[in-house]
Amino acid sequence: MPRLTSLIIRIFPLAILLFVSAAICAAQATSGTVSLSATVSKFVEISSGGPVTLTGNSGGGVTTDGVNNSPLAVSINLGELGPANTNSFVTALVPLKVRSNAGYVLSMSATVTSSGSTTNRIGAADVGFGLGTVSRSGTGVNTAGSDTNATSGDPTLAANGSINGTTGRYEFTAVRSNLSAFSSATTALSGPFIMNAVPRSNGNGLTVPAYFAVKPQFFENGTTTVSVTFTVTAP
Amino acid sequence: MRLRHFTYAVLTALILLGVAQTTPAQALDISSGGQPTITGAVNGSVTGSISVTSDLVVTINFGEVSPLNPNSVVKVTVPIALRSNQPYQVTVSATGINNANPQALQSSDIGFGLQNPRLLGGAGKICTQSTHIVQAPFDNDPANSATVGASGRVTYPSSLANLSGSTLLLSGPILSKNNSSKRQLSDGWIFDAIFTITPQFFVAGAGSATLVFSIAPGPNVPC
Numbered sequence: 001m002p003r004l005t006s007l008i009i010r011i012f013p014l015a016i017l018l019f020v021s022a023a024i025c026a027a028q029a030t031s032g033t034v035s036l037s038a039t040v041s042k043f044v045e046i047s048s049g050g051p052v053t054l055t056g057n058s059g060g061g062v063t064t065d066g067v068n069n070s071p072l073a074v075s076i077n078l079g080e081l082g083p084a085n086t087n088s089f090v091t092a093l094v095p096l097k098v099r100s101n102a103g104y105v106l107s108m109s110a111t112v113t114s115s116g117s118t119t120n121r122i123g124a125a126d127v128g129f130g131l132g133t134v135s136r137s138g139t140g141v142n143t144a145g146s147d148t149n150a151t152s153g154d155p156t157l158a159a160n161g162s163i164n165g166t167t168g169r170y171e172f173t174a175v176r177s178n179l180s181a182f183s184s185a186t187t188a189l190s191g192p193f194i195m196n197a198v199p200r201s202n203g204n205g206l207t208v209p210a211y212f213a214v215k216p217q218f219f220e221n222g223t224t225t226v227s228v229t230f231t232v233t234a235p
Numbered sequence: 236m237r238l239r240h241f242t243y244a245v246l247t248a249l250i251l252l253g254v255a256q257t258t259p260a261q262a263l264d265i266s267s268g269g270q271p272t273i274t275g276a277v278n279g280s281v282t283g284s285i286s287v288t289s290d291l292v293v294t295i296n297f298g299e300v301s302p303l304n305p306n307s308v309v310k311v312t313v314p315i316a317l318r319s320n321q322p323y324q325v326t327v328s329a330t331g332i333n334n335a336n337p338q339a340l341q342s343s344d345i346g347f348g349l350q351n352p353r354l355l356g357g358a359g360k361i362c363t364q365s366t367h368i369v370q371a372p373f374d375n376d377p378a379n380s381a382t383v384g385a386s387g388r389v390t391y392p393s394s395l396a397n398l399s400g401s402t403l404l405l406s407g408p409i410l411s412k413n414n415s416s417k418r419q420l421s422d423g424w425i426f427d428a429i430f431t432i433t434p435q436f437f438v439a440g441a442g443s444a445t446l447v448f449s450i451a452p453g454p455n456v457p458c
Contacts, residue, residue: 028264028416030450032291034313036331037443038432039278040340043301101301101338101436140387140436142338195436197338198387200302202436234439 042102042234048072049095049207056087058216066095069203072230078214081122081224085216089156092212093132099195099205102234106189109229110179115222122224124179128155128172128213131189138204140196147191147206152177155213170215185231262321265450266418267291268314268355268425275306287316287355287425288418291448297432300340304434310378311430316355317450318423320414322365324406324453329398331444340442342398346377346391346431349404356421358412362458367407367424372397377431389433395444406453 048066052074060079066072078090098106110129114121130151136143152160152174160174172178176186194206212226270285271293279298284290297309317325332342349369354361372393384390411422428448 028266028318028418029290030263030265032265032267032293032315032448034291034293034295034428034430034446034448035443036295036297036345036430036446037441038297038300038309038340039441040301040437040439041299041303042439043303043436045302099302099436102439139385193338193436193438196387197340197344197435197437199307199383199389199433199435200305201307202383202387204387 040101042100044098044100044102044104044232044234046072046106046230046232047097047099048074049097049209051095052076053093054078054091055093056085056090058085058087058090060090069097072096076212081214081216081219082221083216083218087216089128089213089215091156094210094212095207096210096230097205097207098189098232100232100234101193101195103192104190104194104232104234105187106230106232107185108182108188108231109185110182111227112179112224114220114224116220118220120218120220121222122214122219124183125171126214126217126219127179127226128161128177128211128215129179129182130155130160130177130211132209132211134189134206134208136194136206140198140202141204141206142193142196145192145194147189149189150176150187151189154211156211161215170217179226179228262319262414262416263323263450263452264318264418264423265291265325265448266316266318267293268316268427271295271311271313273309273311275304275309277304277306279309281311281313283313287420291315295430300432300434300437301439302434302436306434308378308381309432309434313428313430314425315428315448316423316425317410318355318418319410319450322406322408322453322456323410323450325404325448325450326401327398327404327446327448328401329395329444329446332395332442334440334442336438339438339440340432341396342444343390343394343396344432344435344437345395345444346381346393346429347373347395347397348375348377348380348393348429349373349426350376350429351427353425355423355425356419358419358422359424360409360412360458362408364458365408365456367405369405370403373404376429378429381431381433389435391431395446398446401449404448408456408458
């Protein structure tokens with residue numbers, strides 16, 4: 001009996017080792033799987049559509065110009081806005097470029113701050129605003145999309161403003177034709193997806209000019225700062 | 236006495252079971268070829284075994300492939316180990332990508348190629364009379380061969396759109412020197428399956444696909 005026990009003690013581990021090693025040695029297979037997944041989130045962006053055009057100005061100029069497909073950060077000095085400027089309007093045209101893979105909403109908010117202290121100082125209502133003709137063109141752009149312009153277009157058009165018969169002050173009267181309508185973020189443009197499935201390196205997109213206009217008048221003397229923020233979202 | 240007989244019987248059974256498991260059962264094998272890698276991903280990942288003796292089970296998450304991903308391409312390399320004691324062929328089939336919107340992620344947007352054949356250790360067999368043939372159009376690295384088509388969309392020489400049913404991917408002569416049915420650490424060849432997606436203005440959503448790689452006896456080519 002002791003010999004048997006000794007035999008078991010010697011052989012059993014070897015048998016177990018052989019069994020286990022054979023079991024853990026990977027068996028072959030004739031197939032394997034690779035599973036793939038990817039996510040596409042909504043994406044929108046706004047950038048400069050090119051250089052700014054400033055007309056009707058007396059003095060002033062474009063301090064920081066727009067560069068196509070670069071972040072939108074332009075700075076404009078409208079120059080003299082008193083009667084010393086004999087032009088009908090001082091107009092700045094700022095090209096915008098919007099791109100998205102989903103329906104978009106372009107909104108804008110603006111603040112107007114003047115150093116004057118009376119109601120004759122330049123206010124938000126004295127700064128005309130509108131978006132011009134929307135263009136969807138170029139390779140990779142969804143040209144079938146139809147956009148909704150919530151502004152009245154070029155604020156200098158006769159249909160969009162006139163002299164107030166009572167006060168004599170020039171007023172931009174059309175719907176969303178001056179910055180008082182944008183004291184908080186307000187929709188200016190909206191539409192369906194802009195870009196087809198193309199890389200971001202494709203430089204095309206939806207372009208639209210943003211008009212800013214001031215009619216020189218007997219404003220209270222001083223300085224005025226207008227700050228405008230465009231925001232595009234994909235609701 | 237009866238205990239001794241029982242003990243012998245158990246030992247014999249264990250030994251026979253162990254021996255039985257080492258008996259060659261088949262001569263074709265596909266497994267992991269090592270750690271898969273991913274580059275250019277945002278919130279992406281790839282999981283798979285680093286061991287060449289593990290089954291080929293890889294999960295790729297390309298992550299974000301809209302323009303929110305600023306990288307030029309998301310590239311995943313999946314090493315696949317092959318073993319055989321006879322001429323072989325590898326086929327692949329794909330299911331899953333089926334977006335109706337043409338601007339959404341399509342199978343043609345996932346570049347797919349096979350590259351970088353190399354020995355899996357010293358027991359991998361080098362044949363001089365036949366070569367391992369990657370079938371057209373898959374012999375390319377899609378990350379390096381992508382182009383922009385007339386529509387502005389990125390295209391690849393080969394993509395998942397080139398897979399129709401069980402598609403022949405690779406064939407060649409014997410891969411292994413030994414004749415074991417068990418995976419060894421050094422007894423075959425490794426090929427890199429490469430998958431790419433270029434982030435684009437795809438319609439928002441998600442896409443998924445499953446590929447099954449299979450190895451089977453191939454054309455009888457000499458070694």
